[in-house]
Amino acid sequence: MLNPHDIGRRTFLRDGSLVLAATAITPSLLIKNPSFADDSAKAVRVGMVTDLHYADKSPAGSRHYRESIGKLETASEQFARDQPDFLVELGDFIDAADSVEVEQRYLKTINKEFAAITDDRHYVLGNHCVDTLTKEEFLAGVEKEDSYYSFDRQGIHFIVLDSCFRSDGESYGRRNFQWTDANVSAEELEWLRGDLKSNPKPTVVFAHQRLDVSNYHGVKNNAEVRKAFEESGNVLAVFQGHSHQNDLKDIGGIHYCTLAAMVEGSGPESNGYSLMDIHPDGTIQIKGFVRQASYQWT
Template identity: 65%
Template sequence: MYAECVRSVMKNSNLKSIPMSTDSTQIQIGRRAFLQNGTLFLVTASTVGAAGTAKLYGADEKKLLRVGLVTDMHYADKSPRGSRHYRESLDKLSEAGAEFQKQPLDFLVELGDIIDAADSVETELSYLKTINKEFSQIAKDRHYVLGNHCVDTLTKEEFLGSVEQEKSYYSFDKGGYHFIVLDSCFRSDGTPYQRKNFKWTDPNVPKEELEWLAADLKQTRNRVIVFAHQRLDVSDNHGVKNAPEVRQLLEESGKVDLVFQGHSHKNDHKEIGGIHYCTLVAMVEGSGEENSGYSVLELSRESPIQIHGFRKQADYALK
């Protein structure tokens, strides 16, 4: 039935299917994406319409979970620099919160760099207090992934204490899924990032965390979704230096469906070793709410994993 809906829309709108590969696949805002038998289908939102979108996304099917996702807000009370409009992230987050409230979320995840660097600990804590006040009003159940900017001026203990989160990497179960939050803010020598003691191009998952990850994956019986900041699917400056080692653990478990990440500020999707790596667009880039980006992850028994993107964030439906 799902494939028939896609073929019907494709036929009526004269759209073409695009072969899917393991290379990066970027989808422009305003489109719906479907993966069927190794092919990525793009359907324009204007063609489908509100009622059609609801039907294609299985609005009547029993939902397991709805998860709000935002990343790279870089909030700071300072003037824009290049394409980054730091102050505007507060209003962009307010809009995202209003959208998230339309249907209840099971939990909310911030994928790193919620704040930008300040010249003092006191100023940085004030940035964090301001943006987290807005963020914390969206959902009671919240999770914060550490980004390099989160600990540019602060220590991990200072950041985590301010957002009332006990650990920087951990796991939890919800709705029949197992979720893992990773922390790649460590130097190659294992030293934790803090107070400008690192280069942003040297992120690593240390030995102790790798050992914990392997044990955590072994003990769960559920399908797994991972949340990270620095990317695990690339080897450039935005990638975790020992990403191949992390990916090997994820693949060997045979349990991981999807990894969400931020850091490079752009929409991107790769499939490596049977695992989807979905990079979400940054909220800080560009002026005005139209240049924002946020999404809702929807998990259902009857349909693919679905990411509903808003503003600049792309949509995905992933098997």
């Protein structure tokens, strides 16, 4: 018999449909649902991309920085057809540049494409977003004010987290950090607990650095963050990037879904993006495209 907590190691690619049953219904059951396109009238629909690392520079290893803009254009065509209610970019929107001026040009170039898709869009700060820029400069470049916040859509509560803080509480910015020292600050953690306590709605969280692993891709104090999620009893799922590979874990009855990086690999066959439907019964359904995997029990 399969252990539900082995879900991250027991999943495999199917046809682009991921259904995660809400914990109040069926804690860790994943089932294939082919009706994605036809069964979303009452759902909240979200477009998701992550780790574009856009930069006007030559490839390095498996990262093809310039190609992210074309990959995003392809994703935008799909989003235009499927009409998500809003978009989320899960961090590392840009890659590091040698100067603030060049970095701001990278940001302006890729954000012009992203912003053209919809006005309702959200950005999670990744470590590369604030390698050359400060948080204030990045947020100003994408016309946003806060690096962590929450909002509601159609009875669903959404939280955007910022894990770009050092262990001493200092914000990342201008190469003042080691990327392996990722933390949710004490102030943000206090805000998170209060936000969750005051919210009775089903909740979905967006993050960059991973909240489900203890290795160098993980947020150092992620156990405290997960405890806040679990104590609230309302968090259904967490979507994150950072490690560039598809992964899925179930911890404390909450699904932690890591999405594939858009920057990895060359050519249209190396793209990755997704659409999420959150249904009124709490079911979360993901349709992945190209390298973005889908899952079900083996």
